[in-house]
Amino acid sequence: MHSFADKARRVERIRQILRHRYGAAPAVTVTHPVEHALRAILAEEAAAKEADEGLERLRRHFVDLNDLRVSRPREIRDVLGQNFPRSAHKARVMPRMLDQVFKRHNTMIWDFLEDMGKVQARAYFEKLEDVRPFVAATLVRDCLGAHAFPVDTDIIRVLGRLGIVDPAKESEPKVQAFLERAVKADRAYEMHWLLKRLAEDVCIVGTPLCPKCSLNKMCSSAVFPSEGKGRKGKAGVKAAAKAVVKAVVKKEAKPKASAPKKSAPKVPAPKASAPKPAAPKKKKAKAHARKKGR
Numbered sequence: 332m333h334s335f336a337d338k339a340r341r342v343e344r345i346r347q348i349l350r351h352r353y354g355a356a357p358a359v360t361v362t363h364p365v366e367h368a369l370r371a372i373l374a375e376e377a378a379a380k381e382a383d384e385g386l387e388r389l390r391r392h393f394v395d396l397n398d399l400r401v402s403r404p405r406e407i408r409d410v411l412g413q414n415f416p417r418s419a420h421k422a423r424v425m426p427r428m429l430d431q432v433f434k435r436h437n438t439m440i441w442d443f444l445e446d447m448g449k450v451q452a453r454a455y456f457e458k459l460e461d462v463r464p465f466v467a468a469t470l471v472r473d474c475l476g477a478h479a480f481p482v483d484t485d486i487i488r489v490l491g492r493l494g495i496v497d498p499a500k501e502s503e504p505k506v507q508a509f510l511e512r513a514v515k516a517d518r519a520y521e522m523h524w525l526l527k528r529l530a531e532d533v534c535i536v537g538t539p540l541c542p543k544c545s546l547n548k549m550c551s552s553a554v555f556p557s558e559g560k561g562r563k564g565k566a567g568v569k570a571a572a573k574a575v576v577k578a579v580v581k582k583e584a585k586p587k588a589s590a591p592k593k594s595a596p597k598v599p600a601p602k603a604s605a606p607k608p609a610a611p612k613k614k615k616a617k618a619h620a621r622k623k624g625r
């Protein structure tokens with residue numbers, strides 16, 4: 332079990348590595364708070380480009396945001412496309428969010444945000460039914476400059492694989508509270524952007540692309556296709572490759588070692604017959620000695 336301080340240090344290390352890998356986060360610009368909230372919903376488990384394209388499709392298809400508000404989820408899902416990540420869920424949540432705000436404030440531009448404090452605005456959006464806390468966090472961070480760390484399934488998935496949080500035990504609000512404490516306010520936006528970038532680039536839904544990930548040496552979930560789950564980093568790959576080479580060399584060496592043994596019985600045969608020719612030499616020597624003695 333890692334302490335809070337240990338986890339916070341790991342999070343900062345992750346930020347540094349990802350910053351080196353992906354560069355600086357682009358500046359955030361909010362031209363329309365409602366569209367900003369819609370895009371935050373569309374961006375869950377989707378690439379940034381997909382989210383932008385999804386928002387553009389909604390803009391083109393529906394007359395205005397009020398038209399989107401009163402549209403049926405099935406129609407919205409069809410506009411997004413069947414293959415759009417979590418399209419059914421998003422098609423249900425977006426009009427639901429718009430409708431609740433409209434019924435309370437009779438507006439589709441959310442200008443009431445300007446009169447709200449950061450805490451009040453966050454609490455307001457967190458109380459909306461079916462709207463998850465990351466939407467409120469995104470709005471107050473980007474529209475009101477609050478310190479907030481939006482946590483959707485992408486952030487949970489990445490930090491879960493990295494062993495920073497436990498997705499089975501920790502809820503989105505709990506992870507959000509942890510990150511808002513662990514990451515400094517002036518780094519929160521960048522860290523969030525970097526983790527989302529990692530989530531769409533290599534730590535994707537399904538099988539992650541660990542060999543291409545800059546964090547694979549420090550990730551307990553790193554998977555390499557040739558090794559199976561749990562082997563860490565490129566060092567593990569090299570070690571496995573060396574082991575394979577050693578095994579091959581050993582296998583090849585075995586037949587060479589046994590070769591002399593097979594031919595061994597043939598070698599002594601001529602040696603055994605060698606003393607026989609020597610015997611006549613001894614006899615000749617004895618005969619010569621006898622002749623001398625005479």
Ligand code: SF4
Pocket residue numbers: 489492493533534535539540541544545546547548550551552553554
């Ligand atoms: S090593 Fe793999 S599982 Fe770990 S963060 Fe990178 S892509 Fe995700």
